[in-house]
Amino acid sequence: MVQWPRRAILGGGLALPALARARATGVQAAWPSQPIKLIVPFAPGGTTDLIARLVATPLQEKLGQPIVVENRPGAGASVGSLLVAQAVPDGHTLLLSNIASHAISPALYGNLRYDPVRDFSHIALLTLNPSVFVAYPRAGIANLDDMARLHRERGLDMASSGSGSSNHLLIVRMGSILGREFNHIPFRGAGPAMTAVIGGQVPLMSDSLPSAASHIRQGSVKAIAMSSAERHPSFPDVPTFREQGHDVVTSSWFGLSGPAQLPRPIVDRLSREVSAILDTHSTRSRLAEIGGSAGQYSPEEYAAFVASEVALWGPLVRETGAKPD
Incomplete structure (x- = not known):
């Protein structure tokens, strides 16, 4: 049985300058004292x-400072993560950490300049969700039979949000199962990839359910397979x-992290506020609508979860023979 959860390997540690530690100590009592970059x-x-913006709006109300969502794509989510x-x-400065940045890319890219465990303060798991073709x-x-037949006949292109994503690895895995590699087309995010599929430039895409959900409902794309163990209650017509x-069963995950040595009072405050946001009916309803489920991990539990993901994904990446595109 092929399980598609999680995990990766380690990179190199980052030395945090003493000046940075001193600055952090000096400002934590007044935190947050300025807008926060996510x-x-x-x-x-x-x-x-999508998940970042879902959490950022209520979180800025609780913290009393604007939260500015800043997109920094590239190299399997490692560019923004290194920042x-x-x-x-x-x-x-916080990060929307995820399975690509902290579990797959460290195994896929051999020269990352950060360690996914040691170089971050992991604060909260936000959501888990399946993938969909x-x-x-x-x-x-x-359906998958149609896909397999056409792929064996002539080879098919398949898009993803980029090299190093869990959806990239799912494409590699399915190619291995079918005995012929797909021509993986990596984009710099799921949005541009989905636009290409809707426009007919690429026939297929492996995507996380939340970003694909509205397009499936609108009929602008056809959902042919879900990676959940059972049919998703929000999409009962999509077979697994x-x-x-x-x-094949797989899920991706998204969380909140910061730099290593983030002061504990800040970690605890963020954990508490995020937990309250995830507990609200509006957030849970929105997550259910787009096919996700809320995570409720303490900082210690989320850090342990990331470490466990790191331990599993490295062998899986090597097993598939996946390479950066």
Whole structure:
């Protein structure tokens, strides 16, 4: 049985300058004293961006300072992640950490300049969700059998939000199962990738359910398979991979992190406020609508979760033979 959860390997540690530590200590009592940057390591329009904005609006109301969502895509989410790892740990620069930035890319890219565990303060798990294969409606692909037949006949292109994403790895895995690699088309985010599929430039895409949900409902793409263990209650008409003869189950995850040595009072405040946001009916309803489920991990639990993801994804990346595009 092929399980598609999580994990990766380690990079190199970052030395935090003494000046940065001193600055962080000096400002923590007044935190937050200025707008907070929330770095999203993917382009606008994808699940990472969507989750960041879903949490940022209520969080800025609770903290009394604006939260500026800043998209910094590139290299499997490692560009934006490195920026946060190197930031002063004063609570004014945070990261929407995710399975790509902290579990897959460290295994996929051998020269990352951050360690996904040691170089971050992991604060809260926000959500987990399945992946979905979607097709251009006029591509003649209604299910995985159609996809497999056409792929064996002529080879198919398949888009994703970028190299190093869990959806990239799912494409590689399915190519291995079918005995022919897909031509992976990496974009700088799920939004641009979905635009290409809707426009017919690429026939297929592997996407996280939250960013694909509205397009599936609108009929601008055809959902052909869901990576959940059972049919998703919000999309009961979309069959799973298992139902179609492929025992593949996978999920992606998104959380909130900051630089290493973030002062504990700031970590605790953020954890408390995020937990309250995830507990609200409006947030849970919105997550259910887009196919996600709220996470409720303490900082220690989320840090342990990230470490466990790191431990599993490295072997899985090597097993698939995935390479950066």
